Amino acid sequence: MPPKINAAFVEKVLVAFIRDEFGRCGCAKAVLGLSGGLDSAVSAALAARALGPARVLGLIMPYGRAFPEEVRDAAAVARRLGIRTKTIDIAPPIDLYFAAHPTASRVQRGNKMARERMSILYDHSAREGALVLGTSNKTELLIGYGTVYGDLACAINPVGDLYKTQMRELAAHLGLPAAVRRKAPTAGLWPGQTDEGDIGLPYEELDAILYDLVEGRKTRREAIRSGHAAAAVDRVLRMIERSGFKRALPPIAKLSIRSVGHDFLYPYDRSR
């Protein structure tokens, strides 16, 4: 596993980061999707501490009645943090679309739902004058376990450099409900789905391999020699390689002397 973090120090740094970013763009409010899972609960807790709970809106966006437990847990998180919530059922637009364009692929349906939710989040960003807060952790970002322009989309992401196992440490420090911290993580694309079932590795093992490859800069051979199963290392390497496009902006065909994305380079955070 990655080394333990000092959760109190990490909290302090991330709260300062959120305040910096929001202060810079003159935006006092945050909106994020509350799935009932651990990652969105951690993001919401950090935002509540940085901005004040009244300035954080958690959108709970179930597909009909398919995930009653998730809705219950999301509401429990919001109550614990004292943040505002709004519940929006995404079944009507999703059903309308798939009635016209049917598919048998549950991944395709799940991705469409993730993008529906993000589209609602960005609409609420405009309605509320709020920034969309990201909830993707480092483990997901590295293996590409997320929907591009769906749950991966955001204005800023405070938790993208914390592995899942470190998110659990931070969640415990932040005093999030035990039910949220202990349950099996799920992307919620369909009932009964679990991350670890999809990925084929428990998070402890996955994070340990990622930590050795990324922070430790180990080669495949070195990672295996340090005790990881060869099949698991190969699986992780394949997931990292295949998901590179999810971690970069799309390439722009360069024609001119100075081009967006190549040599027209400005910081994201220029003071405004």
Next chain:
Amino acid sequence: MRITLAQIVPRLGDVEANVDAHLEVLEKARKEKSGLVVFPELGLTGYTLKDLVGEVALDPASDPRLRRIVARTKGLSAVVGFVEESPAEQGLFYNAAAFIADGRILHVHRKVFLPTGGLFEEAKIFAPGRDFRSFRTPFGRVGLLVCRDFLQLGSSYVHYAAGADMIVCVSAAPGRGVAGGGDAFETSRMWELMGEAVSYFSTAFVVYVNRAGSEDGVMFAGGSFIFAPGGRLVVRAAPVGPEIVSCRIDLSAVRTARRAWLFKRDEKPEAIWRSLERIVRASED
């Protein structure tokens, strides 16, 4: 003498606002009877400049914004970080720090070692400085370094060999590493350890001022400090977030340390010079 460490959060790309913020700190320091105020690397511009570099560059000899700061140093000294572009070298930008005392710029140091690779891309936007030159100030001989300069072993040595009583390093060092559960970034420990070591090697004061705040997701790690000669920690600022700290130092500590530890007396720069010359010759193609 009183020193003020200005661990501030510069506004990226906004020179006017940063000049105002510097003036505010200077005025407060003056009221506290501070003799030296040290601001961080690129304090007048922010760090992650990329193509903004040409918009924020200034000529220290003539720029009215920097003159406002210079004019407010009557009776005290300040170290100020900025992007330098001189009329003699138009289009060349230096990551620079000026030592200003009593209404006059005594020295401008151009960062020699520009970190480039991984997180850093300074050599993409800056031209490198080529010299380490210490200089006399109202309170002794000072050598200036900018951030990464300090991490290259030879830089402090040059100031030491030239007789610096104080090595001042201004910095915009990002915090990296939260493993292991410490209550600061892992890299902060590296800076402090090296500062402490240099204060032993040089029997001089080591004054380190890092910035705070974040830019494009990178958090600057603060943790500014002063070591008195011989590894004595005088003051340390917060590991995250802005803080202006000021404290007294006793300049006679240099003499005391050099009587106790004879490193400076026994130094042989000519032996180092001859050896380096041989090494440099041998490495030439």
